[in-house]
Amino acid sequence: MIDADVVQTGRMLSMGKAEELPQAFDDWERGYRELAARRSELMRLSRDFLDGGREDESGQLRELQRQAADFLQLAETHIGLEIRFVPELEAYLGPEETAPSVHFASLVLNELYLAAKAHVLAFLRQVDAARIPVSARCARTMAGSLREGLLLAGEYLEAERRLFLPSAERLAADLESWYA
Secondary structure (H helix, E strand, O other): OOOHHOOOOOOOOOOHHHHHHHHHHOOOHHHHHHHHHHHHHHHHHHHHHHHHHHOEEOOHHHHHHHHHHHHHHHHHHHHHHHHHHHHHHHHOOOOOOOOHHHHHHHHHHHHHHHHHHHHHHHHHHHHHOOOOOEOOHHHHHHHHHHHHHHHHHHHHHHHHHHHHHHHHHHHHHHHHHHHH
């Protein structure tokens, strides 16, 4: 029987630039928290248009649009970090240690993100095409597109927390002890 430490050491050595991963994981976790906070804020702001049924005379939709665009940019950065360490997670854990596999989890997350992004982009385009004042009905429709995207982004964040975070934290802790 092969010693588990020997297998793990071999996996860590095969990972290449593994010493850089603890910082990448820290950045990823920080991005996760910031993305979740921004999503919550956008949900709150979009609720004003969904629940209030009011016109947008002062351009508040444009401000919401700016914040939604910033949210997408932050999401792209976050996903870039995630994509960077998915291969390392796969190499570290091995296919036999994960259910669902890291690869499958990354495919699920990608589909959720693309669906969320499509709704947020629809909102951005709708606001671009709108003329102020925006009727209450149109504002509600636009905010509904954003909210749909934000709900999907919430599913993405929850799936990421369940599927990636435990493995990522385990790898980061092992790497920190390995390079300490």
